Structures are given as structure tokens and as C-alpha cells.
Amino acid sequence: MYEGKPEHHFTFGLWTVGNTGRDPFGNATRAPMSAPYIVEKLAKLGVYGVNMHDNDLIPIDASAHERDTLVHDFKAALENYGLKVPMATTNLFSDPTFKDGAFTSADARVRAFALQKTMGSMDLGFELGAKTYVFWGGREGSEVDAGGKTLDGLRYFRDALNFLAEYSEDQGYGFKFALEPKPNEPRGDIYLPTVGAMLGFIATLEKSEQFGVNPEVAHDTMAGLSLPHAVAQAIDAGKLFHI
Template structure:
């Protein structure tokens, strides 16, 4: 919203400016065939959001945030957006000494439920997304990672309308690999959309670089293919490095990102077609499918008492089998580099 027009002194004028620029964007979309992936509202840059939007201690700030969400949803529907993203840039806290965490999380939920109700009332049929991030700008952010965000959505009954928008750099800031948060989202039916970028592993902040790591792109696309695809799409939440300041640099950045993920998609498909990784994983858990006790465990037909008696008769179990990590990594290299 306020990323595409300068914010005015009052909300009415800001909305007029948004109407004007979104009319222009719609014309350009019709001329080019370019589509809108999703919409969102910037509820973190202005100092009024120093304590968050939905999580703010001020009812007036909460109301202003709600007005921004309403207008952003209007424009998202107008431009045919497939999704709507909540990035809780400041939905969190600095210290528990001045914070009612339960109150703030419940208020965030109230804002999100209002957004769902309004969105559906104006014809928005897409998914709403939460974009997890562990920190920066706040010290503790409520949507820390995929698992935390999924738990939040389920706790407050939002999981029917919401999925996750996973960003690579946010996953690594949370101490995870990109593919970890993708897998956690996918196995919970919550993989919605992707912010395709990368961070610097040596820096502790969000650098939002254009992706060039083919390993990471390959494993990302591997997760997407194994999940059966996305309801959303890929957004390059990235910017050129400061010394790359020419128009050509901007184009090169997007070309780099697209080529990196295109190659990642090709190599991910080859990994799946190769079949050796899937075959190893099936074999690794074979004892649960091929032994009597393993079958009983999977069928929920045993108990601690029975398993304890089984363990006494068995004695010490054999080692569980090699994880073959180096062998599997070598398979990935052979697919990537022949």
C-alpha cells in the first residue's frame, strides 16, 4: 500500500492516491498480461507501529491498521491477487516487563479474523498467508518460524483460511534451512507461497539477496514438487547490493533469481526421477512395515507394557542403520554436476 504511493496526512487522501495508482497498475496489467500474486499492507515502517499493528497497545493504532488491511484487500481483489499476506514485522515484543503476550496474540487474531470476514464478503477467494520471521525489527516475534506460525493458526482457528508464505532468509534467521520450513509447512498442509531470496550466513540480519545458491534452489523446488505444488507462487523479495546501482544491475538481479530457480526446478525433477533418495528413505523406515512389532506400532495396536516386555526379550537393539548422509549428498552432486 504505502510502498506504491506516499502516505498522506490523513487516511482518506492516502486511499485516493491508492485508487489512482491501482487504476494505472490495472491498465498496465491488462496491457502486459502480468498478474498480481498477492497483496499486503505495510504496517511496520511508520513510527505509529513501533509496538506492532494487531499487537499494538493502542486501540487507535489497531483501528488504523485495520483500515490499511481493508484498503489493501480492496486493491488485491481489484487487481485479481491470488493471496493476501500478513507479515508481522513488529508483531512481537522487546521485554516481558511491559507486555501481555496472550492479550497481544488474541488481538492479532481479531484483526486476522476481521480480514477473513471482509475479504470473503468482497469476493476474495484466495488464501491468506502468514510470513514467519524470528526477529528484526522486534526482538521476539510471534511468527518465529513455520512450526510456530502453524501452531498459532491452529490454536485460534485460522488454519482453514491461512497458509504460510515462506521466505528463505527468514528461515535461516530462525536457525533453519530454507527447505526445513518448506517441509514443515508442506506436511501440515500449510505451504502456500514463497519469497525467493537468500541471506548471508555470516550476518545476523535480513539481507534479502537475489538467490544464486543452486543447492538451496534445488532443495526448495524438490520440496515444492514433493508437496504437489503451491496455491500461491514465487515472489523475489530481494534487492540489489548497494554498489549494484545501475538499471542493468536491477535486471541482472531478477534474471539471476529466475535462472537460479529454473535450474533448481530442473535439477529437483531429476532428483525425483532418479529415485535413489526416495528409495533410501523407504528402506530406512522399513522395520515399521516389515516386522510384526513395527506394524503394531504404526497401527496403534500396542502399549508401553507390551513394548517393555518386547524390549526385555530382545536385549540390546542393533544400531538403527547408517544414515548414509555423505552418499546422499554425493547423489545430489552427481545430479547437479553430472
């Protein structure tokens, strides 16, 4: 039987292990688990680390005191069990504010909130030791293309990533950014749906050397594509930053 070891560098998302079993057709079937409890259980299985969205650890409506307590307890568990946080990301899809996009919303107030939320999440990721920062634009897209301007959306997305790369540099975070493509769900059509599309977009960014891709097997399958081919293309381009 295979036995996992930390040197294998397997990591798990807090959002996967802590999933309560809720789906579009039914409510939760499992009790929620605290982040320190998840760390403890994963450590006993020989896991290297955990990855997280900001709201996997800190509820979006948490007070400053609640935030500090949750972060303190999580960091204590990581130190106690020797787990790392190699990657962090931002939840820009669950809150109703982002129903029509986050970085690509037509509402400038929503775009500003998305940037502010992401900067806070980047601060947290750096505090926890993350080296890679993933962007998955689950709400960046459309159901009816006639209802918005795709060129505007791409421009807004580019502006956001350029801004956040500057923020990372100014703060001394040194993040490598990995863009995760997906063809659809939750939006009818998501912008930049494939690894190839993302690679083309990355070439238009001001600090393109800081950006790569984060292929995901199910996302390539949804697009009717081959994950090994996508991974090979990313490696060939020197842009496989996370997987």
C-alpha cells in the same frame, strides 16, 4: 544462459525492484522508479507478475485522486504488458504509528487503524487480481517482554485475523492468507517466529482452512533453521500457501 519465461511463474515484489538502496546507515543511492516502469522492465525479462504492499504503489498520505491515478496507471501497465499480481499485502511497519505493533499494539486505536488500512489494501489486492494475501508481522513483538503482555498480543493478533477472514468472505474476495514468520528485526523478538510456531497458531483460528504459511529463506536462516525442512513441514500440513 537461463532465460526467464512467464510460464515459470516467477514474480518480484515492487518493494525489491524499486528499492532505492537506503539502509539504517545511509540514505538512498538510487532514484525511485514508478510502478508502471517496473512492470515494463520486468515484462521484458520474461517475468510472470509482481507482488506488492499497499504503500509500494500508493503513498500512505496520498489523496483519493492521487490513489485513483496511481491505480489506473498501474492497471494499465499490467494489462499492456500482460503481468499478473498474484499476491498482495499491507505495510504495517513503516509508519511510526506501528512502532509498538499493529494488530498487537496495546493501543486499541492503533489496532483499529491497522485493520482499516488492511481492509483497504485487501480491496486493492482484489481489484488487481490477487488470490493470496500475506501477513508479515514485522512490528508484532517486543524488545523487552516485561514491557507488555505477550498473551494479550497473541489474542489481539488472533482477533484481527479472524476479523479479516470474515471480511474477505463477506466481500467475496476468496483470499488464501499466508502468514510469514521471522524471528526478529525490526523488533527484538517477533511473535510466532518460525513456520512451526505459525502452524500451531493457525490451528487456533476460526477459519483455519483459509490460512497457511509463507516461508522465507533468510528468515529461517536467521533462526538457525533449515528452509527445506520448514517447507517440507508446511507441505506435509497442507499449508504451503506462498513462498
